[in-house]
Each structure stands twice: as C-alpha cells, then as structure tokens.
Amino acid sequence: MLSNNDPSNSAQVSRKSVLAVVLVYAIFAASWILVSDQLVHHLFKDPDQLTLASMLKGWVYVLVTSLLLYGLMRRWFGRNSEPQIVPPAPRSQLLSLGLLIVVILALMAASAALTIEQHTQEEFGRLQAVAGLKSRQISDWLTERRGDADFIQTSEFIIDLYHRWQIDGDLQSGERLQGRLEQFRKSWGVTAISLLRPDGERLWRSAKAPATLLPEPLKLVELSTKSRQIQLVNPYRDDSGRVLLDLVVPLTAQPIAPPLIVLHIDLSEWLFPVLESWPVASGSGETLLFRRAGDDILYLNPLRFRPDAAASLRLSLNTPNLLAGKALQSQVSLDNILEAKDYRNVSVIGLVQAISGTDWLLLTKLDKVEIYTKARSEVVWIICVGSLTIFIVCAGFYLLRQSQSLALATAVQKAQAERLRALDLLAAISDLSVDAIYAKDLDGRYILFNTAAANFVGKPVEEVIGQDDSALFPQHQAERIEAFCRRVMAENITLTDEEVLDTQFGLRTFLSTKGPLCDANGKTVGVFGISRDITERKQAELKLRESEARFRGLVEQSLAGIYIIQDARFVYVNPGFAAIFGYQRTEDIVDGKTVADLVCQQDRQMVLENLRRRTDGEIEDLNYRFEGLHRNGQTIDVEVHGRSFVYKNRPAVIGFILDVSARKAAEDQLNLQAAELKARNDELERFNRAMVGRELDMVSLKQQINELSVELGRQPPYALAFLSAQLENTVGHASAEAHAESALDPLKPSVIPVSNADGLMGGDTSAAEEDRL
Numbered sequence: 001m002l003s004n005n006d007p008s009n010s011a012q013v014s015r016k017s018v019l020a021v022v023l024v025y026a027i028f029a030a031s032w033i034l035v036s037d038q039l040v041h042h043l044f045k046d047p048d049q050l051t052l053a054s055m056l057k058g059w060v061y062v063l064v065t066s067l068l069l070y071g072l073m074r075r076w077f078g079r080n081s082e083p084q085i086v087p088p089a090p091r092s093q094l095l096s097l098g099l100l101i102v103v104i105l106a107l108m109a110a111s112a113a114l115t116i117e118q119h120t121q122e123e124f125g126r127l128q129a130v131a132g133l134k135s136r137q138i139s140d141w142l143t144e145r146r147g148d149a150d151f152i153q154t155s156e157f158i159i160d161l162y163h164r165w166q167i168d169g170d171l172q173s174g175e176r177l178q179g180r181l182e183q184f185r186k187s188w189g190v191t192a193i194s195l196l197r198p199d200g201e202r203l204w205r206s207a208k209a210p211a212t213l214l215p216e217p218l219k220l221v222e223l224s225t226k227s228r229q230i231q232l233v234n235p236y237r238d239d240s241g242r243v244l245l246d247l248v249v250p251l252t253a254q255p256i257a258p259p260l261i262v263l264h265i266d267l268s269e270w271l272f273p274v275l276e277s278w279p280v281a282s283g284s285g286e287t288l289l290f291r292r293a294g295d296d297i298l299y300l301n302p303l304r305f306r307p308d309a310a311a312s313l314r315l316s317l318n319t320p321n322l323l324a325g326k327a328l329q330s331q332v333s334l335d336n337i338l339e340a341k342d343y344r345n346v347s348v349i350g351l352v353q354a355i356s357g358t359d360w361l362l363l364t365k366l367d368k369v370e371i372y373t374k375a376r377s378e379v380v381w382i383i384c385v386g387s388l389t390i391f392i393v394c395a396g397f398y399l400l401r402q403s404q405s406l407a408l409a410t411a412v413q414k415a416q417a418e419r420l421r422a423l424d425l426l427a428a429i430s431d432l433s434v435d436a437i438y439a440k441d442l443d444g445r446y447i448l449f450n451t452a453a454a455n456f457v458g459k460p461v462e463e464v465i466g467q468d469d470s471a472l473f474p475q476h477q478a479e480r481i482e483a484f485c486r487r488v489m490a491e492n493i494t495l496t497d498e499e500v501l502d503t504q505f506g507l508r509t510f511l512s513t514k515g516p517l518c519d520a521n522g523k524t525v526g527v528f529g530i531s532r533d534i535t536e537r538k539q540a541e542l543k544l545r546e547s548e549a550r551f552r553g554l555v556e557q558s559l560a561g562i563y564i565i566q567d568a569r570f571v572y573v574n575p576g577f578a579a580i581f582g583y584q585r586t587e588d589i590v591d592g593k594t595v596a597d598l599v600c601q602q603d604r605q606m607v608l609e610n611l612r613r614r615t616d617g618e619i620e621d622l623n624y625r626f627e628g629l630h631r632n633g634q635t636i637d638v639e640v641h642g643r644s645f646v647y648k649n650r651p652a653v654i655g656f657i658l659d660v661s662a663r664k665a666a667e668d669q670l671n672l673q674a675a676e677l678k679a680r681n682d683e684l685e686r687f688n689r690a691m692v693g694r695e696l697d698m699v700s701l702k703q704q705i706n707e708l709s710v711e712l713g714r715q716p717p718y719a720l721a722f723l724s725a726q727l728e729n730t731v732g733h734a735s736a737e738a739h740a741e742s743a744l745d746p747l748k749p750s751v752i753p754v755s756n757a758d759g760l761m762g763g764d765t766s767a768a769e770e771d772r773l
Helices: 015-043 047-078 090-153 156-166 171-187 215-227 271-276 323-329 368-409 414-432 451-457 475-491 535-556 575-580 601-615 661-711 723-744 767-772
Strands: 192-196 202-205 231-237 243-250 260-266 286-293 296-299 314-316 338-341 347-354 360-367 436-441 446-449 495-503 506-518 524-533 561-566 569-573 621-629 635-647 650-659
Touching (some): 015 047, 015 090, 090 243, 090 271, 090 286, 090 347, 090 360, 215 231, 215 243, 286 323, 296 323, 323 338, 323 347, 323 360, 436 506, 451 495, 561 575, 561 635, 601 621, 601 650, 635 661
Antiparallel strands (some): 231 243, 243 260, 286 296, 286 360, 338 347, 347 360, 436 446, 436 524, 561 569, 561 650, 621 635
C-alpha cells in the first residue's frame, strides 16, 4: 500500500465521511445490480442496441466506481479535517435501517417474480408460435387431402371404367380402373385405397389397405352413400395396429347408388412426425392432438411419454384438473394460457387451437418445472445479490455506529486512526468488488491488489504485492500493460481500453480503466486501475456477428428477389432482385431507381397505391401480380409479396418478388387450348343437329309417299302406322339419346331409331329403302 510519512501531509478524514462513501458505494452497487439489467432489457429489444447498452452500462459502472475510489483516495491524501463528534441517534437510525432492509427485500421479491413472469411470457410466446404453425400445417394438409377426394368424386372417367367393369363385365376396364387408382395412390401420397360397392361391400383394395373395415368407417360409408358427400373418418387403429385416417368418397358422377372409394392415410408417414418435432431444445415441450369421444378424451397422436397412445389412450372428461378437459370446457384461443395437469398428472401450461373442418383440438404444452428451472439461476443470483446488499448495509450501519462511538472516545488519536480506517475501507471495497482493482508505483510494482485480481492470476495477494507485470503475465502482455500505464502517467489522464490477458481460467478479455495516482500536492506517484472481465460479452458479440453473417449470406444467395422499400424508393435489394430485372449490381437499383421505374405504365398506379396502403397502415400485407420493366426494355410478369414494418423508426415495406413469366405463358397456352376445344365441340354439336334433322325429314317423306299411294288406290310401300301415335315421342327420345351419346364421344355419328318393314326399331335407314324413294 502507498504510504506518506510526512505528518504535515497526513490526511485527516472523519469516520463519518469514510462510512458515507462506503454506504454510497454499497447503495449504488446494489441498486445498479438489481435495476440496470432489467432496465436495459426493458428499454432495448434490438440485439445490436442491447449489446451497445450493456457495454455502455459496464463503462458507466467502471467510471463511477473509479470516481468513488478516486474521491476516497483524494480525501485520504489531500485533505485535513478536524475531529468531529457525531451525536448518537439510535432510534432514527434503526428505523432507517429497517426501512432500507424492507425496501431491499421488496426489490428482491419483485425482481424474482418479474424474472419468473418474464420466462413464463417467453415460453408463452414460443407456445403461441408453435401452436399457430402446427395448426396451419395440419389444416393445410387436410385441405390438400380433401382436394384429392374432390378430384376423385367428380371424375367421370373413373365412373365410366367402373360401369364397364361391373355392369358391362369388361374385365380390362376393371384392370384399368385399378391401375389408375394405384397410380393416384403413389402420386398423391395416399397409403392405400379401397373400392366399395354402394352397399359397402369391398370390390378391390390396394396393397397396405386394411384387411377388414372397422364398424366406425362402415357407418360413415353408409352415411356417405346417403348424403353423397365426402366423409372424414377420425383416426383409428386397424387390425394390424396402424393408425389410419380415412376419407370416404362417393362417386357422385353416378346419379343413383354411387360406388365409393376409401382413401386410407397412415398418419405415421406425415402427421405424427410433424407433431413430434419441437423447434427449440426442451425437456418437456410437447404437441398433442385429441378430440372428445363421448365422455372421454381420445388422444390421436403418440405422446412424448406415452409412444403407444395414438388413437388408444382415453381419459375421462371428468378427470380433475386435466388440461385437455379444461380446453374442451373453455373458449379455444391462442391468447388464453391454460394451467392444469397433463396425462402424467404433472403441472403444465398450454395453449389450445381448434383444427378447422374437424372436431380435433391441438394442444401445445410445457412443464412448469422447466420454466422454473430456467429462471432458477437468475432468482438465486437475485437472492445472493440482495443478501449481499443487506449485509453491506448492515455492515455499513454497524461501522457507522462504531465510528460514532470511537469518535467520542479517541478524539486525540483520530488522525492516525482515520487513516488506518480509510486504508481498511479501501481494501474492503476492493475485496468486495467482482472487478480487479489495483494500484502501482512509479516503477510499475503493485502496491494494491484486491481479491478478485488475485483470483484471476491464481496467486495470493501477499505474493503479488511488490511484483511487476512481468511476474504475472507473458512478456509481450506485460510490455503492453506497462506501456499503457506509462502513457496514463505521462499524459495525466484516465483512459479505458480492452486488454486480452492469460489468467488461470485461460485467455480472458478485460475492460480496463486506468488513471494517475497523485499525492496531496497533485504530483503523480503511480497509477490505479479497475479491470472488468468482459469475455462472455465479447463472445456474445462474436456470435451475434456470425449470426448476422449467416442471415446475410442466406438473403444474398436467395434466388427470390428480396427488397425493402421506404418513401417509394428501394433502400435494399438482394442480388436475386437485381437479376430478375436484368441488373448486375444491386447498387444500380438502390441508388438510381424508384419503384415506378421498374413497373409498366398500365400497372404503375396500382403498384404505387398498394405500396401507399401498406405504408399508411391500411393493410398489413398484400400479394398480387404486375408487369415489370426489364433492363432491356422488355416486360416481365412478376408476383410480389410484401408486408409493412418499421425500418429505422419509419414505416417501410419488406417482401420478396418472383419472376412468373414462364408460368403466365403456360397459363395463357392452356386457356388458348381450352378455347380451341370448346370451338371444336360447338362444331360437332351443330353437325349432330343437322344429321338429326335429315333423319326426321326422311321419315316425313315416307309418310307423304304412303298417303299419296292411298290416294292413288295403291298399297302403301312403307309400314309406318306405329309412328302416328308415337312419332314425336320416339324421335324426341332418340334425339336426346343421340345427343347424350355424341357428348360422350364427339367422333361417333348420331343415330335416330326408325322402324323397318317388320316394325322393328333400327339404328339407320337402309340403302334399299333410300333407292325406293
């Protein structure tokens, strides 16, 4: 420690002043630890701002503690004071101490509760995201399966093959139908297919189809036959133990008694893996799919702790405090968090989301113990800090009372006692600090070295005092430290810098603040310093930069065009965006193009209006198409997706854009082919009507010949008497049949049934009869 043997320069500091510094330091340190981290996390959400604020917070703490230490040392070395007698005030001091302890305890409790609540809200947000994502995935998957069923239901080709097979006895048509169904199963991800008669009897089944249909699917088969609507069979276990989901599809192209097709879907192929996945590491995070089955709750998927529960585990709806039962009794919403017990009788929190189009409920849950485990370390840290603060306050109060008593008893020896106490106080402050606090003389030898500093170098304080940096660190590190100290003493200023040093814990990074150490006359007699270990913060900054680099690489290499628009100008585009519009560099668009410059004249007003609506907050996101301008002057069809957001505290739009010119050309070609097919069909219909008219004219001519023969007294050459009462109905019926048949096969000529000489119905007029005419 520094010493000054000149009695005239000895600092005389009252115990009250020293203890006041101790109390100020203790209160400041405790308040800083308790409040600063929570305040920074509350004020800043952006990772960059949070890192900067944490760094500034550390610098401010180092600066303030340095100033406190500097002020105490100035008091010790530079000021003479007369002994002061402090009158005792035990009642008021005890009241203040008790009130301060109560405040600290209240802050501890509030901080612990806030920490637990913060972790709960974070997990609640994760549960919301998981529930929303998985419910959308399941709904989209069911919609796709229903779309497949709709396609089959309205297929006239399938019902035509069925008729030829079952009614006409064409076995080849049956083989073609089975081949088409098998092709459909392989192409659209269906596990198996069964073909049923209208009465539910199975005609054919593909590989992997259940050997027998269970009662519940058979009931829905009967219902589907009556209602002529697609029926969804809830998940069930077949005779081989698989969990299947069936879609019963009546072929409504058959007007009466339609046959049925049953699509068997093995849920272990897609649905169960989706439900089992969890986006973050968790020891209890789980997604459950269940429905009400009478007075029971039936779990539909394998559970994390019950892999065999799919479509088999049933729990009573009246099970006390069961989370699934609570969900069925409450309003389903992603905003309502439920607290109850799961199927293991373990306390959990969860969210419930209904699956549209079904009676299924999706439950995402997490054990409360996991939330408390994550918050436990922070709560323990808060308790330790609060206990340390109370200890410091009590110690300060005790020292204050002792100093008051000693001031009354030792007025004569106060100067020397005050100096010794100040030195003890300096050692106590430095030893209680988690930062390394030290001081050196002009030769670079340590005269002060606190416990935290000794812990870093792995040597006792007594062994370090009197040594220089070369005894503690490698040569190149010691030279750098000594050069920094020489600069501080030469310029007589306080400087802050980062130092990377070898410690007993490995290579660590320190934020060091060093300043000149002066005597009572202002002469520099050494240097003091405070070093804080910021290794974890530097590693966090490095990880943040690496994460940003990965994200930027993903965006820059994306084939889709990604953009940010603000004030109708591009503030960012990726290379994929520039490539879509024919530019080599993104700067050509960001620096030289507006939104209007890349849009055709006829779509420009629409695009600018859609951009304004999102910027003004009328809508949040939008998806539409327009014609863009390529750099070579040609137009391109693009599809744009955009969402409003805040960029640099101002409204902006972010999104991506796709070149759909090829898809637009394909759609136009398909529309043209459809128009050509319609024109050909209209021509065939006109030809059919002309042929029907010719046959009717021939029958009318034969009637006229018979009438003329009767008038001439001759025998009528044609036997057409049966037409007198039925001609109109027969011809109309034949025309309808011919028109229906021509609609099925446009290349087959129309046939009108007429009668021959024997009164039998024929398909056409013979050549001999035409010769007789």
